[in-house]
Amino acid sequence: MAVVGIDLGTTNTVVASVQGGRVHVLADDAGRRLLPSVVSFHPNGDVLVGYPAKERRLVDAKNTIASVKRLIGRAWSSEEIERSRKRFAFELKEGPGQGPLVVARGQEYTLPEISAFVLTRARQIAEKALGEAVDRAVITVPANFNELQRAATKVAGRVAGLDVLRIINEPTAAALAYGLGRTTKERIAVYDFGGGTFDCTLLDLSGNVFEVLATAGDSFLGGDDLDLAIAERMAEAFLRAHRYDPRTDPQAFERLRVVAESMKIELSTLERASTKLRELGFGVGGTHLELGFGMARDEIERLAAPLVERTFAVCQEALSVAQLPVTAFDKVILVGGSTRIPLVRRRVEQFFGAPPLDRVNADEVVAIGAAIQAAALTEVARRRSIPPPPAPRARRSSIPPPERDGDDEVTMATRIPSRIAEHERARTSSPSFRPPPAPRAANPIPPAPPTVPTATARLPSAKSTLPLPGISTVPPAIPTSPSAVSSSPTLPPDDVGATIPNPVHYQDVVRATMAQGPAPAPPVLVDVTPRALVVETVGGWCDVVVQRNAKIPCERTRAFTTSSDNQTVVQVRVAQGEDALFRNNTFLGAVELVGLRAAPRGDVTIRTRFEVDESGTLKVFATDLGTGKEAHALLQLVGIAATDTVEAMQARHAAARVS
Amino acid sequence: MPSTQGNDAASDSVFAWLACLDDLTYYELFGIAQGATPDEVREAFHVFCDVFHPDRHLGRPADERDAVSSIFKRGTEGYLVLSDLGFRDRYDAQLSAEPSSRGGAGPSSRLPDTHGMRRGLSNRPPPRLEDAARTPSARPFARRAEELLQRGELRQAKLQLVMANHKDPANGELEAALRDLEAKMAALAEAKEGK
Numbered sequence: 101m102a103v104v105g106i107d108l109g110t111t112n113t114v115v116a117s118v119q120g121g122r123v124h125v126l127a128d129d130a131g132r133r134l135l136p137s138v139v140s141f142h143p144n145g146d147v148l149v150g151y152p153a154k155e156r157r158l159v160d161a162k163n164t165i166a167s168v169k170r171l172i173g174r175a176w177s178s179e180e181i182e183r184s185r186k187r188f189a190f191e192l193k194e195g196p197g198q199g200p201l202v203v204a205r206g207q208e209y210t211l212p213e214i215s216a217f218v219l220t221r222a223r224q225i226a227e228k229a230l231g232e233a234v235d236r237a238v239i240t241v242p243a244n245f246n247e248l249q250r251a252a253t254k255v256a257g258r259v260a261g262l263d264v265l266r267i268i269n270e271p272t273a274a275a276l277a278y279g280l281g282r283t284t285k286e287r288i289a290v291y292d293f294g295g296g297t298f299d300c301t302l303l304d305l306s307g308n309v310f311e312v313l314a315t316a317g318d319s320f321l322g323g324d325d326l327d328l329a330i331a332e333r334m335a336e337a338f339l340r341a342h343r344y345d346p347r348t349d350p351q352a353f354e355r356l357r358v359v360a361e362s363m364k365i366e367l368s369t370l371e372r373a374s375t376k377l378r379e380l381g382f383g384v385g386g387t388h389l390e391l392g393f394g395m396a397r398d399e400i401e402r403l404a405a406p407l408v409e410r411t412f413a414v415c416q417e418a419l420s421v422a423q424l425p426v427t428a429f430d431k432v433i434l435v436g437g438s439t440r441i442p443l444v445r446r447r448v449e450q451f452f453g454a455p456p457l458d459r460v461n462a463d464e465v466v467a468i469g470a471a472i473q474a475a476a477l478t479e480v481a482r483r484r485s486i487p488p489p490p491a492p493r494a495r496r497s498s499i500p501p502p503e504r505d506g507d508d509e510v511t512m513a514t515r516i517p518s519r520i521a522e523h524e525r526a527r528t529s530s531p532s533f534r535p536p537p538a539p540r541a542a543n544p545i546p547p548a549p550p551t552v553p554t555a556t557a558r559l560p561s562a563k564s565t566l567p568l569p570g571i572s573t574v575p576p577a578i579p580t581s582p583s584a585v586s587s588s589p590t591l592p593p594d595d596v597g598a599t600i601p602n603p604v605h606y607q608d609v610v611r612a613t614m615a616q617g618p619a620p621a622p623p624v625l626v627d628v629t630p631r632a633l634v635v636e637t638v639g640g641w642c643d644v645v646v647q648r649n650a651k652i653p654c655e656r657t658r659a660f661t662t663s664s665d666n667q668t669v670v671q672v673r674v675a676q677g678e679d680a681l682f683r684n685n686t687f688l689g690a691v692e693l694v695g696l697r698a699a700p701r702g703d704v705t706i707r708t709r710f711e712v713d714e715s716g717t718l719k720v721f722a723t724d725l726g727t728g729k730e731a732h733a734l735l736q737l738v739g740i741a742a743t744d745t746v747e748a749m750q751a752r753h754a755a756a757r758v759s
Numbered sequence: 760m761p762s763t764q765g766n767d768a769a770s771d772s773v774f775a776w777l778a779c780l781d782d783l784t785y786y787e788l789f790g791i792a793q794g795a796t797p798d799e800v801r802e803a804f805h806v807f808c809d810v811f812h813p814d815r816h817l818g819r820p821a822d823e824r825d826a827v828s829s830i831f832k833r834g835t836e837g838y839l840v841l842s843d844l845g846f847r848d849r850y851d852a853q854l855s856a857e858p859s860s861r862g863g864a865g866p867s868s869r870l871p872d873t874h875g876m877r878r879g880l881s882n883r884p885p886p887r888l889e890d891a892a893r894t895p896s897a898r899p900f901a902r903r904a905e906e907l908l909q910r911g912e913l914r915q916a917k918l919q920l921v922m923a924n925h926k927d928p929a930n931g932e933l934e935a936a937l938r939d940l941e942a943k944m945a946a947l948a949e950a951k952e953g954k
Contacts, residue, residue, distance in 0.1 A: 285802075309805040309812075477817065484815035486827075488772045490790060492782035607790035610806045624812040626835075639895040651835035653813060653828060680889055680898065714813055 105470025110296025244317030273469025
């Protein structure tokens with residue numbers, strides 16, 4: 101069983117795999133390494149994917165689905181769906197739970213199902229190329245994809261019969277492919293200008309650690325937009341010449357876009373390109389209307405300039421989130437087909453003040469990174485040894501241990517003094533397990549009862565749609581420490597670093613081994629949440645629980661109180677975005693807690709815990725502290741298919757003939 | 760529940776870390792001095808990630824993975840606090856005030872929360888004034904005030920700020936913003952007279 105990395109792009113999909121320590125981009129029988137992310141439903145019942153489907157786009161645009169990545173994980177009411185309905189020839193309709201459906205040949209498909217066809221084809225290509233079955237994959241998504249888009253992509257993978265090991269961000273994958281930072285410390289920018297989306301991600305690399313500093317993106321900005329602009333230009337020329345507007349016929353316009361795309365590509369190398377537009381319409385007496393159309397490099401650059409400038413606004417946003425000047429970045433990596441445009445290269449070089457890196461094929465770099473990560477995640481028996489902890493400087497605090505199962509065992513762990521020499525030896529040989537050290541103050545942690553938090557905000561009641569006027573988010577107070585009892589004198593702050601009692605801190609141990617050369621371990625990605633995760637409070641405002649750009653995995657807990665008297669139901673509504681108004685953010689879902697103790701408003705405290713795992717997948721738990729008994733509820737993402745639905749999709753998918 | 764007997768050497772330091780996690784300051788967690796520079800913090804965090812990132816421990820049994828994950832989450836939290844000047848100042852103050860209590864705010868949140876972050880900022884781009892407003896009715900005024908400020912229409916901005924203060928009385932931040940603006944206007948007027 102092999103693992104692969106899949107770059108599921110808006111326009112093209114690439115699949116790669118690590119074999120014998122080398123990354124291979126896998127090609128189909130014809131030797132093509134790009135698989136167009138186009139799915140066409142043929143009248144004979146076959147589902148065509150890739151180049152055959154792209155050809156069908158010219159004759160059967162209505163049943164040929166492209167650019168589905170722009171739509172996946174979006175609500176029917178979203179602006180993106182609205183724009184796409186005008187833009188694409190295929191039919192979209194509203195499905196249950198706000199999820200858009202694609203209608204082709206009388207069948208309705210969810211968007212993850214369409215993506216799954218592409219993934220299945222990619223899997224077929226990989227299986228043929230590798231000569232073995234492929235069951236697991238790392239799939240990449242744009243860095244600015246939200247929770248719903250990530251979850252939908254994961255569903256697509258599952259429908260295609262793949263165990264999705266991890267969803268990783270495309271720019272991060274690209275950085276992995278370059279293998280930068282293995283020996284040096286550097287800051288790099290990834291400029292990812294693809295067919296449908298633009299992302300700018302800033303990374304800080306050292307040794308084996310890839311830390312994402314910030315990420316920003318525009319999911320409706322890509323090479324497709326330039327194709328469209330050129331096609332518009334062509335249509336106008338056609339209208340002037342023949343008094344017929346090809347835009348009135350979606351099929352004709354589709355053809356124009358294909359011509360426009362190839363012209364765009366030509367103009368990246370040529371100063372001037374021309375083509376003949378045919379079969380767009382009929383003139384008097386049924387004659388075919390034709391038009392010669394030419395374009396010069398500077399003309400296309402004029403069309404592209406506003407799009408390119410928009411990318412730098414996004415870069416600027418990322419820089420301001422990272423709070424770094426553009427000069428702080430040593431390198432800039434180019435990713436995505438649109439970075440082949442000479443204007444883009446020139447402007448990137450101007451903006452970052454550094455020549456862009458393009459050593460790795462811009463179309464394949466993301467899949468290569470995904471394959472590297474896939475290999476890293478499946479390396480058997482991976483367990484890095486952990487050096488002993490430093491002994492805490494002072495006495496035990498009264499802070500209760502974080503909530504988790506198995507706390508008792510933790511305190512029962514035997515404590516045997518460790519010897520550093522022994523530890524060092526163990527570290528350099530094979531991963532092994534050393535006894536933990538004896539902390540200076542070896543009292544077990546007293547399991548403290550949960551204290552009522554100081555910072556609270558009021559949640560709207562699920563029952564009353566009109567929250568009580570005048571009640572707003574209580575400004576959370578500056579955190580106060582729980583009443584800790586301490587009578588012993590404290591060290592002046594300056595001495596803190598010098599007085600760590602453990603003779604050798606794990607940091608020194610690790611640094612010492614690092615100095616001997618880069619460790620053989622694969623790099624570890626420390627990614628971030630692209631958008632803030634917020635909870636709705638009374639008045640339709642937001643309370644930020646996980647801020648934008650938080651390192652993941654992470655966990656945050658916030659407490660809220662009820663907003664009306666005798667409120668027994670509370671709905672914790674969760675969204676993603678930075679807007680202060682809840683409704684302007686992407687609604688993710690709600691956690692409902694029922695059976696609260698009837699009490700005056702503000703008396704019942706609900707604790708919500710947000711957990712974001714390594715994949716960026718969010719879990720929200722709500723616990724009622726008011727009744728004393730624990731009630732848990734789990735966030736259900738809107739529009740994301742439940743397990744049984746996914747199974748049904750899998751069955752239907754498996755029955756389809758994909759080629 | 761922990762299947763420690765499955766491992767020949769019982770367990771390495773994972774659970775020892777977990778046991779003393781709540782007693783470590785963020786500085787101790789990263790092995791840095793309280794006066795560490797941002798670069799030192801960053802470097803220490805990278806070393807921390809190299810050791811504790813969950814991806815480094817995929818071969819461990821589930822309970823150990825959970826433990827590693829908890830330790831790592833504490834690290835990301837610590838890094839957030841130490842790499843943010845506003846957070847860090849307050850954390851330091853908290854440490855020296857109550858040396859035996861670590862981490863932060865207690866069970867509800869060990870982090871200074873995000874509203875506090877905005878307030879505690881120093882060397883950062885100014886926070887949105889809108890977020891400082893605590894009542895819904897004050898927010899639009901705060902937002903407009905900020906827009907006007909950016910456009911340099913100080914007098915109009917002042918009116919909006921006065922309204923914001925009226926709608927959200929005794930809000931230190933809004934009051935401070937108004938005072939700042941008034942001072943700025945006074946300075947400008949003086950400069951004009953000087954000419």
